[in-house]
Amino acid sequence: MQSTSPSEAFPAQTPAVAQIFTTVLSHGPLTRSEVAERTGLSAAAVTKAVRPLIEAGYLVEDADDTRRALGRPANPVRVDGGRALFVGVKATGDELIGVLTDLCCRIRVARHLPLTDPDPRPVLAAITELVQELLTEAEGFGVPVLGLGLAVSGDVDRAQGIVRYSPFLGWSEVPLAELAVMTCGLPVTVENDVRALTVAEQWFGAGVGLSDFAVVTVGAGIGCGLVVHGQVVAGAHGVAGEIGHVAIDPAGPKCRCGNRGCVEAIAADAAILDRIREATGLEVADTAQAVDLARQGHPGAREVYAAAGEAIGRGIATVANLFGPQRVIISGEGLAAYDLFAEQIRDTFTAYAFGSAAQCDVQTRPLPFEEWARGAAATAIQSFIRSD
Known part of the structure; x- marks a missing residue:
């Protein structure tokens, strides 16, 4: 097993250093003057922060890219992605997806491990097995692994490292960070x-x-991540963005949360399957079969997907009206059926978005499950950069 030694710690962990490093990570290579312009920090503060980052090997000067700053040549700096590695693991109801990434969150190795028992003990054992496999792979890169990110659906308290409630795993108050550290x-x-x-x-x-901006995910559930003024928002109780449980039809189907007519009760994969079986009288085995049935033109199946699109459109309009994001990114495994409800999402969003909120850029971004694990690794990188 590997852990972070003092020599591998991020240098001078101040908010300014974290801001500068994150800016270069997302936008680099950048000259020092460009970093100062993007961060609003003084040139002296940027120079002071960049020097130890270069000395520690986290930033490197790009000697092949000489730009001009105030009439003088300036070498941009960029993050050395190969300086460190991170592990990210995404847990679903029946599978773990693990990735080994570099410091720039580029996936170097990806592995999948089936879950046969969702109880915390066997899941923790499976996480440990998967992480050890990725740590073995990491040995070939010759640089340290400096953090592990775990991504779980539901109500997660990141500050405490506790999964408060995960409906897909059936977990309640699981101190996952503490257990995984051990x-x-x-x-x-x-x-x-x-x-x-x-x-x-x-x-x-x-x-x-x-x-x-907002990320709306469709598939097994309907989720939403919010970025407001540059910060990912969890809210006072850690459940900000739960548009899946916005009730849009009081007389609608019952949701697993106990309410009726939630977006998720209409547009999540399981809800779509149930409603298609009810509408068609057919034993539709899975989502792939439901999609095929709708694409073949079966009216009952098409109506169910149309209703799902309307529900998602209402949910996205709610996000736009409340937070006014520049962009809403729709992702998730449910995009496999996007052609069946894209028009309804667009039309319903336009109808329910208030005023200039309708100008929000709504775009789709299909992502494989490895990208969710990459997101877990990104949180580990974030914690490493911002740790005290």
Whole structure:
């Protein structure tokens, strides 16, 4: 097992250093003057912060890219992605997806491990097995693994490292970070899976450079990650962005949360399957079969997907009206059926978005499950940069 030794610690861990490093990580290579312009810090503060980062090997000067700053040549700095490695693991109801990434969150190795028992003990054992496998792979890179990120659906308290409630795993009050530290020997960050994906999109994906955006995920559940004024928002109780449990039809189907007519009770995969079986009288085995049935033109199946699109559109309009994001990124495994409800999402969003909120850029971004694990690794990188 590996852990972070003092010599591998991030230098001078102040808010300014973290801000400068994160800016270069997302936007680099950048000259020092460009970093100062983007961060609003003085040139002297940037120079002071960059020097120890270069000395520690986290930043390098790009000698092949000489730009001009105030009439003088200036070498941009960039993050040395190969300086350190991180592990990210995404837990679903039946599988673990693990990745080994570099400091720039580029996936170097990916592994999948089936879960046969969702109880915390066997899941922790499986996480440990997967992490050890990735640590073995990491030995070939010759640099340390400095953190582990774990992404789990549901109500997750990142500060305490506790999974408060995960409906897909059936967990309640599981101190996952504490347990994983003991078995894996790495600093551990535990985060809600959608918020973890949002961190990756903010730093490395479709949210780079945006101060306000949302990630809406469709599939087994309906999730939402929010970035407001450049910060991923969890809210006072850690459940900000739960648009899946916004009730849009009081007389609608019962949701697993106990309410009726939630977006998730209409548009999540399991809800779609149940409603298609009810509408068609057919034994539809899984989502793939439901999609095929709808694409073949079966009216009952198509109506169910149309209703799902309307529910998602209402949910996205609610996000736009409340937070006014520049962009909403739709992702998740449910995008496999996007052609069946794209028009309804767009039309319903336009109808329910208030005023200029309708100008929000709504775009789709299909991502494999490895990207969710990459999001977990991104939270570990984030914790490493910002740790005290």
